[in-house]
Amino acid sequence: MSTVAVEVIYRGIFQRTLARNIVRSIVFAARKEGKIGTAFGRYGDSPERNGIPAKQFAVVADNAEELEETLARYEPTEVDVTINVDDTMCKGIESWAWYGLQPINQLTKANGTLIVTSRQDADSLIEDIHQKDTAFGLSISKSTVSFSGLWVYKDDHTDARILGTLCNVCPQLFSFDSMAQAMAEQGNDETKVASARRAYDGATTRQVEPGEGSSEVPFTFDLLGWQAMEEGLVIRAQGKGGGFRGGDEGFQPDRNEVFKKFSTRSMRPVINFETCIKCTLCWLQCPDTCFDVTPDGLFDANMESCCGCGVCEAVCPVPDCVTMVSEADFN
Template structure:
């Protein structure tokens, strides 16, 4: 190994922190088996990491200490050999105040580097979300649900070791499969986890993403003032008052002004779809939305500002009318356009759009809603998934859950 190899794991703050940490730690432990030197470290994405905010962990593996020190002098690697995305909806881009705009998921990947995504969607669907690059890179999809593995009560679904197993296949320079398996056995003391990693190695494939392939939109960004252009003292602009909405001949309602620098939508994995014909104008969604995402429209209904929505689902929970607000997997949407304007322009078309979005929404939920849902989802991952034998005990006697395992979600 003649050069330093950089891996980043982009994860959902808090929920996937342990998963990201396990992956990066596993990489370094495996590299050490080959006499390489490495370091795994986290970097906050928000302060503190808030629920769902994209954040990053890194693993740097170097041929010697001098090279490692050199790469550690940087805030984060300028280029990565592998970027790992453990929630497929972050393919649309990731945002946190630390990144000053929307950062494409593939921004750091070097030419012929690899993006690994855990997803139940095919590569072609994911590429539509990823911003275009000017050089080719590779996309590897590991069939998996967005895992909360390692978060308190959530069960171990082997996502960490499955990703570790895929790494020697997509980046053989980083570590060998033998080293990964040896590190897994030593760290987790679990042969089943090693088996999952080997399966993943055997089954993962990557496809080249050509220059210009993907989402052509330019991600939003803004300029920070330099130290010569900053205002004196510490002043933070307040949010201005909002104003009435104009749409065609209609003027009325109220749209609050919003922070133009923090849009929040990359936090979202689901978004509300509103059936305006069913709305009884009770105001509850508008009152209860923690991010003030709803605009009061001239006709008294409430439209979602999709750039501001973080997808918490409170509006669906408080709406008193059946199927008036329905949370739908973010994978079903390609833009952040106004639903109300679509409704006003073509009511029949909008009704068909709502019905299609609700009836055919790709499955996604905030955690597990019913007993047995976890087992159903893990089973869908297919033979590549970790499939712990029924009732097998993991470290500390913890029960490992998987397809066909007994028990439910606490």
């Protein structure tokens, strides 16, 4: 068999549990046949942006090496089966993770299968689905689209019907009996296994030919790169060796004009020049290069740069030479 990859495309948080149940069941069923698999999610949304298309994947392999090879990628670049649990997404999907419209069948392999939960018939759905250069199968799991809401999972057997259909269209994955066994072991009752069986027995696949389907060109955007959006995104590095004030005036490094974080400070170091032994440790260890060298060769923290971390106080070998003092004590 080598590797079989399945993606479940779902409406964000409304269908997350449904998608998770499907991919988990795929892996459990595969294990019944001594295979190895994993399930994982991508692009999941949160309540603030609910309903955004997201994906979960199940990858099944004959052995660990094959699985590891597949998982070296961020996600599969093509899948044997795409499962779409909301037929309105047949028109294409745009998640928060990319800009532009992705055809629902973009990852579906040549001669792979797209399973859609829908009350529509195949010809009607094909009008919405973007055409491909290669043939694929379209199998419809007849039911109303399942939306379980944000926090409550409504067990309307959609996952069972999808899994039954999957066993029919992708027999190289596992047998229906293995799936039924895995479902029962996950606590699904007999009625649910029966729903899967009915879907398995009744599943049909409509061949979609190359070039058949919507000819719409999915919309895309020409996005600006980070170099075109310098203001607000880019903090330029300091020039090499630039801007030192030295000689009789001491030594002060060039500092960034725009990157300041001193307002985060709750404490500031106060240096006792009377006891400083000029060991340079504070100057060397300060993570923000805050220390200026005074004309007398002492080290003084520059308050335009200091974030108040206290490292200088910790490294100073002279007791009470560097003291962290609350910002509230300064006007």
